[in-house]
């Protein structure tokens with residue numbers, strides 16, 4: 243069994259990557275072979291609207307653009323599960339994650355019949371979101387957008403699970419940054435009490451991904 247994790251955060255070693263690595267650890271404990279891809283290390287674009295994936299006679303459900311994302315997309319289609327992670331930027335995902343998702347999702351959509359499933363395999367998906375917003379605001383800000391991403395990711399034929407890690411810790415030393423509007427003591431408390439629970443949840447989700 244193979245699991246590929248995709249880090250949509252530019253910050254290696256921070257909240258999003260920590261959760262992804264923990265989910266991968268869970269998957270490994272259940273016997274998976276794993277790989278972590280750093281989107282910010284790659285040179286690629288979003289969908290260029292070439293409609294190559296919609297051309298008659300072309301192979302469907304795969305993006306035909308050739309750049310540094312091509313082999314990553316190929317690996318995803320060969321995997322049993324994929325774990326995505328993105329910080330929330332301005333109420334949405336990071337630019338790199340959005341571009342990646344355009345390339346993954348658009349070819350999965352049939353222009354002949356929107357309800358048709360083009361991919362006939364089964365890839366489970368877990369999507370981790372990290373954000374500064376506290377949990378109580380998360381539903382208002384993000385839920386609709388998260389649901390819409392999940393809906394298209396279901397076209398990979400497996401289960402789609404989402405997890406939001408809220409109120410994240412943003413700097414190693416708050417005193418060095420203009421951060422007066424953020425309550426560092428509260429952030430530290432969340433870091434010490436809630437984030438370990440988020441890590442446990444990530445591990446469990448990683449294990450669960452392996453049960454098809």
Ligand SMILES: Cc1cc2nc3c(=O)[nH]c(=O)nc-3n(C[C@H](O)[C@H](O)[C@H](O)COP(=O)(O)O)c2cc1C
Pocket residue numbers: 251252253256257258259328329330331332333334372373374375410411412
């Ligand atoms: C450019 C930028 C925009 C952000 N926009 C939001 C936002 O709209 N809502 C939010 O809750 N957090 C926002 N944040 C905070 C990040 O989502 C949060 O700190 C996240 O956990 C960072 O992930 P990382 O630690 O993996 O880098 C933003 C951060 C940056 C740098």
